[in-house]
Each structure stands twice: as structure tokens, then as C-alpha cells.
Amino acid sequence: QVTLRESGPALVKPTQTLTLTCTFSGFSLSTSGMCVSWIRQPPGKALEWLARIDWDDDKYYSTSLKTRLTISKDTSKNQVVLTMTNMDPVDTATYYCARILSEDNWFDPWGQGTLVTVSS
Amino acid sequence: EIVLTQSPATLSLSPGERATLSCRASQSVSSYLAWYQQKPGQAPRLLIYDASNRATGIPARFSGSGSGTDFTLTISSLEPEDFAVYYCQQRSNWPLYTFGQGTKLEIK
Numbered sequence: 001q002v003t004l005r006e007s008g009p010a011l012v013k014p015t016q017t018l019t020l021t022c023t024f025s026g027f028s029l030s031t032s033g034m035c036v037s038w039i040r041q042p043p044g045k046a047l048e049w050l051a052r053i054d055w056d057d058d059k060y061y062s063t064s065l066k067t068r069l070t071i072s073k074d075t076s077k078n079q080v081v082l083t084m085t086n087m088d089p090v091d092t093a094t095y096y097c098a099r100i101l102s103e104d105n106w107f108d109p110w111g112q113g114t115l116v117t118v119s120s
Numbered sequence: 121e122i123v124l125t126q127s128p129a130t131l132s133l134s135p136g137e138r139a140t141l142s143c144r145a146s147q148s149v150s151s152y153l154a155w156y157q158q159k160p161g162q163a164p165r166l167l168i169y170d171a172s173n174r175a176t177g178i179p180a181r182f183s184g185s186g187s188g189t190d191f192t193l194t195i196s197s198l199e200p201e202d203f204a205v206y207y208c209q210q211r212s213n214w215p216l217y218t219f220g221q222g223t224k225l226e227i228k
Contacts, residue, residue, distance in 0.1 A: 037217075047164065047207055049217040060215035063121070096163055105211040106154050108175065110163035 002026035004036075004097050004111035011117050012087050018116060022080040022097030029055050029075050035100040036080040037107060038071065040093040050095075053080055054102060089118045122146055124208050124220035132228040139195040141223045143208035148188045152212040155184055155193045158222075159204045167206075168193060195225075203227050 008020035020038070027034055038050040051071040052060045061069050070083045080097060094115045098107035123146040133139055143153065151171040156164035166175040168184035171191060181196040195202055208220040 046221045047209075047219040049215075049219070052215050063216065104169065105152075105214045105217075106166055106169045107156075107164070107209070107217075108166040108169075110165070113163050 002109055006097050006111045006114040008114055013120050014088055016087050018084040018087050020082045020095055024078050029073050033102045035102055037098050037100050038082045039096045042093040087118045092118045122210050122218050124218055126220035126223045130224045132226050133198055134228045135198050135200055137198050139198055141193040141206055143191040143220050145189045149210040149212035151187045152210055153191050154209045156207045157204050
């Protein structure tokens with residue numbers, strides 16, 4: 001069974017850097033074709049794709065946020081880390097990680113999400 | 121960026137009725153479209169992929185159709201647990217994935 005779980009701070013201040021960790025089980029990011037993405041959802045709003053990392057360490061970022069995002073993986077710990085710099089109140093959202101299979105590119109399954117509030 | 125526009129924004133129906141949700145893409149995405157269901161306080165769940173294929177464990181009352189720029193999610197007979205928000209998502213120009221703004225399916 002594939003599961004993912006996000007963790008990180010619930011509250012960050014404006015201009016700070018956010019670091020989120022996705023811890024997963026049921027698959028390995030060293031297996032060909034496995035990928036993990038981050039997606040966020042502001043309260044009451046739609047979903048926005050942020051970043052993706054592949055088994056071969058290829059990385060992809062949202063065009064609008066690429067200067068602020070860094071995605072990395074620790075295969076031995078089954079973890080993917082997302083950092084977002086220069087946080088702003090508009091970045092307040094629930095952040096999800098999800099698995100992707102490179103052969104089909106759909107998000108399945110998703111983690112439960114973690115709500116991050118940006119406020120001074 | 122491929123923009124996905126969903127309609128209606130809100131759909132009010134009763135259990136047992138048929139629901140038809142629409143997703144229109146700003147340019148052709150071939151059949152590279154998925155539908156997700158999101159219930160309050162929960163993560164989205166994959167329902168339909170490649171426009172018309174049900175994901176594992178998804179009941180047969182859910183069906184998807186369409187190609188190019190116009191897509192439809194149909195729920196043949198609404199169950200109480202189907203009232204939720206539904207999102208479409210394209211992967212035509214991956215990894216620049218985009219989602220629609222969602223359709224809220226509410227109980228009438």
C-alpha cells in the first residue's frame with residue numbers, strides 16, 4: 001500500500017523560508033519511473049502544482065514559482081523535501097505531496113496535506 | 121500554460137439524479153485529462169484518468185468522456201457520498217500540470 005505524509009511548520013513569518021517534508025512508504029524513489037510532486041491549495045481555492053522530482057533526480061518546477069522552490073530527495077529515508085523561500089501571506093495553503101508514475105503522470109495517491117499559514 | 125475551465129461552479133442535485141460536470145481546455149490536451157474528487161478536509165482522490173478510464177476502486181457510476189478540448193464527468197445516479205468538489209487536471213504538456221477551478225456538487 002502506497003502512503004504519503006507531509007510534515008512541516010504550521011506557521012511561518014513573511015520573508016522566511018518554508019521547509020516541508022514528504023515521507024512515503026510502499027514504493028522507492030530509486031525505482032525507475034517513480035516520481036513525487038508537491039501541490040498546494042489556498043483555503044477555499046483550487047489546486048496548484050508546484051514541483052516534481054524523479055527517480056533519476058530530474059527536477060521540474062512551476063514556471064511562476066521556480067525562483068523560490070527547491071525540491072530534493074533522500075532515497076534512504078524515503079523522503080522528499082520542498083523548500084520555498086521568501087514566504088508571503090498569499091502562500092498560505094494546504095500543501096500536498098503525491099506520487100506520480102512517469103509512464104502516466106497522474107497524481108495518485110496523495111498525502112493528507114499540511115496547512116501552512118504565513119503571518120507575522 | 122493550458123487553462124482548464126470547469127462548469128458549472130456549483131451544481132445542486134438530489135441523490136439518485138444524474139450529474140454532468142464539464143471541463144474545457146484552452147488548447148487541445150488530446151485525452152490527457154484526469155478527474156479528482158475532494159471531500160471537505162480530505163486530499164483529492166483520482167477518479168478518472170486518460171479522460172475515460174476509472175481508477176482502481178472507483179464505482180462504475182462514475183464515467184468520463186471527451187477528447188481535445190471538451191471533457192465530461194458523469195455520475196449516473198448520485199449517492200450521498202458523491203457530494204464533493206471535483207477537479208479536472210491535464211498532463212498534456214507535463215510537467216506543467218494545471219487544474220481546473222473545481223465544481224462543487226451539493227445536495228439540493
